[in-house]
Amino acid sequence: MGANANATRLSIFPLTGAVLYPGLQLPLHIFEPRYRAMVSDSLARDRRIAMIQPQSPVEGAPLFRVGCVGRIADVEALEDGRYNIVLEGLSRFRIVRELDVTTPFRQVEAELIVDDMDEALSAVERASFEREARSFADAQGYAVDWDSVGRLDDMSLINGVSQIAPFDAAAKQALLEADTLAARCELLVQLMQFFGKHDGDDGGRVTLQ
Template identity: 75%
Template sequence: MSSRLSIFPLPGAILFPGLQLPLHIFEPRYRALVSDALARDRRIAMIQPQRPVEGAPLYSVGCVGRIGDVEALDDGRFNIILEGESRFRVLRELEVATAFRQVEAELLDDDEDDCISAIERAGFEREARRFADAQGYSVDWESVARLDDESLINGVSQIAPFDPASKQALLEAPDLATRCELLVQLMQFYGRRDNGDDEIVTLQ
């Protein structure tokens, strides 16, 4: 089954099912997008453009979010919290009269009981500690240990300081174990900069 989705193409902004993404909406076309979503089903589809230019082709996979908290400002801007519901794959972009872009998409049926092995989790947490220390991040590791596998892996994937192509690869990973493995590789890859390598590290 395909769905018609109104999209918000934003470079570097990744949303995963079960997670939240705060957004400040100020451009007129995206204010119209939010107004339209609020009047209908409250859904907005987040997806990255392949280049940060107007009308750029889209990556193939994004995530549908449902507007939870919303603050409508007097000047027409919005502050919203998107709650991730489902990944989707773009089938085609539609010709529309709206200011915002729309696509026909297939919703992806991710396994709600997806998990990783104890060995994979231990390896991930070890690499995450190493990466956080190198980046100078302060992390409450006791709280991290209490997270379920999906919240941990997807949460780090969403907020990690990687380039857009890397974050897209994480979103497109078919299952949690694959995403975990890729995330470990990316933390090691980006960690090169903290070992005296001043070259900009990117997968672009």
């Protein structure tokens, strides 16, 4: 778990608050010219686009070190040049260095991270998570189909919640960087406990910064 595989060149889409996990999907609406160019380039090559968060919303801001590369699984090309795409997560990656490129979109050299996709939680960890998730959902007024949740495997459940959780960029990044499923689950529980007690003075978002 967490061992680095081969180095690879990736075109990146820096987007605050948007994270992707292996095996999950992320729908995106692409409208900026540079990212329309990136999608066109990706479709002509290997269909890969790497999602990663910038450390600040400033143009050209430094990037966090860990992201997830996805494959364009579905694409709708609109008449005005925009795209609606669905990325399917392939692998987490760790940036080695940013490349000096002439393309309008940024590119990096990265090492792919080999995750154990068969990793599972203990019965105690799963029960503790579901208990905290129910409490969190009730406190936030979320409607959840718990029967469907109960049928999810551990990886889909923990990564799925991590991807859509209403936490800030730092919290989402910490979840993505967790080296094991158990560690990610433990952090999720801590964040839900913290967020559940939050009074909402800053808009109701968890802040780890």
